[in-house]
Amino acid sequence: xxxxxxxxxxxxxxxxxxxxxxxxxxxxxxxxxxxxxxxxxxxxxxxxxxxxxxxxxxxxxxxxxxxxxxxxxxxxxxxxxxxxxxxxxxxxxxxxxxxxxxxxxxxxxxxxxxxxxxxxxxxxxxxxxxxxxxxxxxxxxxxxxxxxxxxxxxxxxxxxxxxxxxxxxxxxxxxxxxxxxxxxxxxxxxxxxxxxxxxxxxxxxxxxxxxxxxxxxxxxxxxxxxxxxxxxxxxxxxxxxxxxxxxxxxxxxxxxxxxxxxxxxxxxxxxxxxxxxxxxxxxxxxxxxxxxxxxxxxxxxxxxxxxxxxxxxxxxxxxxxxxxxxxxxxxxxxxxxxxxxxxxxxxxxxxxxxxxxxxxxxxxxxxxxxxxxxxxxxxxxxxxxxxxxxxxxxxxxxxxxxxxxxxxxxxxxxxxxxxxxxxxxxxxxxxxxxxxxxxxxxxxxxxxxxxxxxxxxxxxxxxxxxxxxxxxxxxxxxxxxxxxxxxxxxxxxxxxxxxxxxxxxxxxxxxxxxxxxxxxxxxxxxxxxxxxxxxxxxxxxxxxxxxxxxxx
Numbered sequence: 001x002x003x004x005x006x007x008x009x010x011x012x013x014x015x016x017x018x019x020x021x022x023x024x025x026x027x028x029x030x031x032x033x034x035x036x037x038x039x040x041x042x043x044x045x046x047x048x049x050x051x052x053x054x055x056x057x058x059x060x061x062x063x064x065x066x067x068x069x070x071x072x073x074x075x076x077x078x079x080x081x082x083x084x085x086x087x088x089x090x091x092x093x094x095x096x097x098x099x100x101x102x103x104x105x106x107x108x109x110x111x112x113x114x115x116x117x118x119x120x121x122x123x124x125x126x127x128x129x130x131x132x133x134x135x136x137x138x139x140x141x142x143x144x145x146x147x148x149x150x151x152x153x154x155x156x157x158x159x160x161x162x163x164x165x166x167x168x169x170x171x172x173x174x175x176x177x178x179x180x181x182x183x184x185x186x187x188x189x190x191x192x193x194x195x196x197x198x199x200x201x202x203x204x205x206x207x208x209x210x211x212x213x214x215x216x217x218x219x220x221x222x223x224x225x226x227x228x229x230x231x232x233x234x235x236x237x238x239x240x241x242x243x244x245x246x247x248x249x250x251x252x253x254x255x256x257x258x259x260x261x262x263x264x265x266x267x268x269x270x271x272x273x274x275x276x277x278x279x280x281x282x283x284x285x286x287x288x289x290x291x292x293x294x295x296x297x298x299x300x301x302x303x304x305x306x307x308x309x310x311x312x313x314x315x316x317x318x319x320x321x322x323x324x325x326x327x328x329x330x331x332x333x334x335x336x337x338x339x340x341x342x343x344x345x346x347x348x349x350x351x352x353x354x355x356x357x358x359x360x361x362x363x364x365x366x367x368x369x370x371x372x373x374x375x376x377x378x379x380x381x382x383x384x385x386x387x388x389x390x391x392x393x394x395x396x397x398x399x400x401x402x403x404x405x406x407x408x409x410x411x412x413x414x415x416x417x418x419x420x421x422x423x424x425x426x427x428x429x430x431x432x433x434x435x436x437x438x439x440x441x442x443x444x445x446x447x448x449x450x451x452x453x454x455x456x457x458x459x460x461x462x463x464x465x466x467x468x469x470x471x472x473x474x475x476x477x478x479x480x481x482x483x484x485x486x487x488x489x490x491x492x493x494x495x496x497x498x499x500x501x502x503x504x505x506x507x508x509x510x511x512x513x514x515x516x517x518x519x520x521x522x523x524x525x526x527x528x529x530x531x532x533x534x535x536x537x538x539x540x541x542x543x544x545x546x547x548x549x550x551x552x
Contacts, residue, residue, distance in 0.1 A: 004181055008123050011177035015079050016116040017143045018170045019109035024147025028295055029160035037095040049214050050099045054106030056210045056398045061199050063114040063391030067187025071119050076178050078111030083171030090164035114394045118386035122185045134317020137371025138310040146306045148299035156296055187387040198244060198251035205236035213402045217409045262380035265533035266396050268373050271526035273400020275336060275519055276366055278408050282515045290348040290505055304356050308363025313371040325372035326534040332368025333530050335361060337523040343516040348505040376534040408515050415511040423507045424449045427500040436492040445496060
């Protein structure tokens with residue numbers, strides 16, 4: 001590789017890295033934002049939702065505009081828009097303005113991410129593209145998975161504003177490199193009109209679907225609002241598809257989906273998005289709420305998945321270039337299927353080494369399937385449709401991310417209430433059968449169970465319980481019988497609190513196991529679809545990038 005190629009490629013990496021980083025880095029700062037703006041979790045969640053919604057809506061539109069008016073110009077505009085909105089996010093003193101600037105930031109990200117792939121592929125020759133997509137996939141996964149780590153460090157030592165300010169030096173460096181080293185390139189639709197009506201219909205489809213997925217668990221999946229949104233989404237996509245078949249200059253030339261490898265590759269990529277984000281989301285809760293680690297420590301543990309993904313995505317590139325993606329993506333998804341099944345046997349007190357080993361295995365699996373499947377999609381989509389193919393694949397993966405979180409939250413919501421009630425019955429029975437406790441202590445402890453949830457574990461009552469006993473003990477001498485009796489109550493009470501905490505956590509693990517089982521089932525489905533996302537190749541160059549769609 002020439003130095004100019006490396007610097008040009010670095011510009012694209014810096015751009016999409018910071019854009020994907022911001023899909024996860026903000027989550028860890030939400031508690032601090034609640035305090036800063038004196039608000040609640042429902043309102044502050046739109047700091048994340050606003051970004052994801054805007055990002056999903058404009059991905060495909062941005063890639064088509066870049067193909068027509070110039071990828072370098074549009075990419076540069078996206079970086080500048082992203083950096084400026086990042087600064088405004090950090091300076092925000094009102095939650096509504098912060099949400100607004102996050103929506104704008106999401107628009108910048110929607111421009112940067114899909115355009116980065118065709119730009120990167122134009123820098124290098126065709127025989128290097130498998131390797132380049134492998135590297136792209138490595139940094140893509142690293143950006144998404146390392147958000148909690150970097151966010152935890154910045155919030156812990158500098159403040160939540162710096163999760164936005166960190167984009168400034170990255171953006172400035174990317175801007176300089178883009179201006180100097182990137183060459184302008186265009187797609188197949190340079191000289192044709194944009195499909196405005198198709199764009200509006202697709203935007204209506206993706207926006208109503210995304211909003212429904214984000215708010216489904218809050219409103220209820222059978223609520224009138226969600227049903228209306230899903231209906232609008234369904235009607236919009238039907239009209240869109242009918243129209244795209246008839247117009248001369250469609251937003252999405254549907255003929256590219258005639259290649260079954262391209263179509264199934266996108267299905268597989270969507271499922272990988274579901275799997276990866278479900279794992280990251282559920283493990284963040286598992287490590288902080290059940291295991292009891294700090295946010296920073298949990299982020300560092302999750303980084304092992306990111307590092308493994310990065311390494312194996314990069315290693316997969318040359319293999320895919322020679323042999324295709326079929327075998328290696330199958331191996332990756334097989335590892336994910338087995339690993340997620342093993343996760344169903346995790347306990348709240350599982351050894352940290354065991355947890356890290358499972359996360360590394362997940363990272364290996366993701367690394368071996370994410371970039372290879374993306375490579376197959378790009379190859380099957382054809383040279384003339386690089387921008388469009390990038391947009392379609394990123395829309396699918398983004399929707400997969402949102403669906404993954406929606407599924408995880410839905411399973412937890414359905415099963416958690418049952419586990420709480422079961423735990424209360426078990427703990428109440430255990431307390432009532434403790435003959436060493438007097439009736440007043442028993443009643444107080446049983447009453448304390450009513451407010452128990454995942455964020456308010458009974459172990460937090462330790463200090464309050466001890467203080468209440470000590471306050472009464474202060475009226476007696478240590479040699480008094482009453483003092484000794486209270487000491488027994490204290491010891492037995494702490495034992496009951498410890499038992500209650502373990503009971504709740506053990507039962508909560510059942511809910512988490514259901515999520516891991518769902519991830520396993522989705523991994524198996526992805527394993528099957530991956531078999532149809534590429535053909536088995538025996539020698540290098542068996543299939544090469546084509547100027548038009550491959551017919552499979």
